[in-house]
Amino acid sequence: xxxxxxxxxxxxxxxxxxxxxxxxxTYKSNLSYDKLFPKSQSLDVLSGPIQAPTSESSGKEKFxxxxxxxxxxxxxxxxxxxxxxxxxxxxxxxxxxxxxxxATWIPASIKPRFRDMNxxxxxxxxxxxxxxxxTRHSLLNQAHCLDRIRALIREASLVPKGLSDEERKTxxxxxxxASQERVIRKRIQSMHKQERKPSSTDLN
Amino acid sequence: MPIERGLQYLRQMQRVTLxxxxxxxxxxxxxxxxxxxxxxxxxxMSRKGPISRNALPPxxxxxxxxxGRLPWILTVPKEPYYxxxxxxxxxxxxxxxxxxxxxxxRRINPEKPIDLPVLCNTKLFSIQPDQRQFxxxxxxxxxxxxxxxINLEIQWVASELAIAAIERCGGVLTTRYFDPISLSAxxxxxxxxxxxxxxxxxxxxxINAVEYYTDPKQRGYLANPDSIREERQRLAQKYGYKLPDxxxxxxxxxxxKDPRQIFYGLEPGWLVNLKDQTILKPTDSKFxxxxxx
Numbered sequence: 035x036x037x038x039x040x041x042x043x044x045x046x047x048x049x050x051x052x053x054x055x056x057x058x059x060t061y062k063s064n065l066s067y068d069k070l071f072p073k074s075q076s077l078d079v080l081s082g083p084i085q086a087p088t089s090e091s092s093g094k095e096k097f098x099x100x101x102x103x104x105x106x107x108x109x110x111x112x113x114x115x116x117x118x119x120x121x122x123x124x125x126x127x128x129x130x131x132x133x134x135x136x137a138t139w140i141p142a143s144i145k146p147r148f149r150d151m152n153x154x155x156x157x158x159x160x161x162x163x164x165x166x167x168x169t170r171h172s173l174l175n176q177a178h179c180l181d182r183i184r185a186l187i188r189e190a191s192l193v194p195k196g197l198s199d200e201e202r203k204t205x206x207x208x209x210x211x212a213s214q215e216r217v218i219r220k221r222i223q224s225m226h227k228q229e230r231k232p233s234s235t236d237l238n
Numbered sequence: 239m240p241i242e243r244g245l246q247y248l249r250q251m252q253r254v255t256l257x258x259x260x261x262x263x264x265x266x267x268x269x270x271x272x273x274x275x276x277x278x279x280x281x282x283m284s285r286k287g288p289i290s291r292n293a294l295p296p297x298x299x300x301x302x303x304x305x306g307r308l309p310w311i312l313t314v315p316k317e318p319y320y321x322x323x324x325x326x327x328x329x330x331x332x333x334x335x336x337x338x339x340x341x342x343x344r345r346i347n348p349e350k351p352i353d354l355p356v357l358c359n360t361k362l363f364s365i366q367p368d369q370r371q372f373x374x375x376x377x378x379x380x381x382x383x384x385x386x387x388i389n390l391e392i393q394w395v396a397s398e399l400a401i402a403a404i405e406r407c408g409g410v411l412t413t414r415y416f417d418p419i420s421l422s423a424x425x426x427x428x429x430x431x432x433x434x435x436x437x438x439x440x441x442x443x444x445i446n447a448v449e450y451y452t453d454p455k456q457r458g459y460l461a462n463p464d465s466i467r468e469e470r471q472r473l474a475q476k477y478g479y480k481l482p483d484x485x486x487x488x489x490x491x492x493x494x495k496d497p498r499q500i501f502y503g504l505e506p507g508w509l510v511n512l513k514d515q516t517i518l519k520p521t522d523s524k525f526x527x528x529x530x531x
Contacts (some may be wrong), residue, residue: 053263061498061499061505061506062496062530063496063497063498063529063530063531064437064498064530064531065442065496065497065498065507066496066497067463067494067496067497068326070460070497071462071464073464074462074463074464075464076463076464076467077463077469078492079410079412079463079467079494080410080467080487080492081464081466081484082463082464082467082483083464084467084468086473086475088471090354099475099476100306100475101478103478103479103480104480106478108478114261126382130478136276141349159277169383170383170397171378171399172382173381173382173399173403173406173477174381175400176400176477176478177402177476177477177478177490179478180475180476180477195320
């Protein structure tokens with residue numbers, strides 16, 4: 035005998051018999067998840083192994099893409115621009131701050147370059163500040179801030195390739211050839227100008 | 239006596255042969271004379287001219303007066319604005335704002351999984367399966383207001399922001415397909431049980447929906463759970479929130495339906511008797527194999 039009712043809100047901390055029966059009963063068709071995905075590591079969506087990085091890059095050379103959200107200081111502020119009562123009252127602008135020196139999630143090799151490239155965003159106390167009020171949703175603005183932070187870190191991590199020996203040689207050769215041509219042209223022009231002057235030779 | 243008369247007919251009537259059988263109309267000479275074949279016409283007509291050279295102009299053009307005139311088929315414009323509307327699926331919108339409001343007003347219990355019958359019992363949505371409506375879709379209005387962890391099962395999600403808003407609060411979202419027969423059972427569950435029909439087995443989605451429901455980015459119910467976990471992590475990093483500790487969820491929160499199952503706790507094939515408070519289950523192997531396939 036299993037009574038069927040609507041899901042009515044009731045404060046129940048312990049599992050009632052009905053809930054226990056619902057959980058314990060497992061119906062498996064031909065399309066059940068263990069048949070559809072036999073090789074999956076965990077059929078539970080909440081818990082299981084993840085390949086994407088779930089912790090900081092731990093001082094390695096490369097930034098692995100993980101930003102620890104606890105270490106960022108996220109504040110909601112008033113957005114700018116038109117919008118009347120909605121923009122005045124709601125705090126949809128998002129500002130993210132973090133102390134650059136104590137940020138262990140930025141690799142040490144990237145940090146000085148990052149600081150130089152974004153010195154306009156870092157204040158006197160050493161806090162990197164970024165603000166976004168592009169959209170109406172604070173969640174989207176937060177995503178926008180984080181996206182920009184990631185882009186700036188990537189820019190800082192890109193080291194310029196530099197010139198190879200061959201490239202340097204060709205550049206030097208070209209410079210020399212150009213300067214030689216310039217000197218020849220200069221000499222010709224000066225000869226033209228000298229011919230215009232009356233010459234000092236005595237014509238008898 | 240009717241038998242005597244029948245025998246009399248048999249004595250008098252002719253034998254059944256090919257000549258006596260009724261002939262299709264197209265084989266009678268009368269019809270063939272009125273509808274000559276293209277090859278017959280060409281054999282009779284001249285060997286020159288546009289007809290013999292397969293060079294007739296399109297209908298609506300007189301070759302002598304044709305200057306600047308369109309054939310009939312081009313004089314009428316084509317305006318395919320509603321092309322494919324017979325197959326297009328509709329989903330009624332439910333915003334995160336209404337969800338939060340229903341939870342605050344205690345019309346929905348967030349501790350239990352929220353799926354279509356729970357939302358239809360609030361009587362805020364009238365879903366009509368015969369109007370090509372296939373359920374509810376989640377809208378991202380009120381994404382900043384939403385702040386309860388829930389186990390939500392919806393039929394369609396178009397925006398990533400809505401998924402992020404639910405997972406930020408520590409909830410779970412799955413998109414689930416229901417065919418029209420299952421949908422009519424879910425919309426008004428009590429009415430369905432009073433009809434006295436066994437619980438239907440849910441069909442697989444149509445071909446143009448399979449891509450959506452196997453996509454982990456849309457949290458489809460046929461997607462690989464490993465990919466869904468990766469996508470949850472990716473969204474958490476993108477939008478800047480932390481995923482909750484999996485051990486803190488109750489087992490009721492983790493409930494997930496089988497792809498053929500419609501109701502939590504009830505199997506397809508069962509017949510629910512509300513009056514006597516009993517369930518009748520099929521014992522025949524034929525039915526059991528069907529409802530478990």
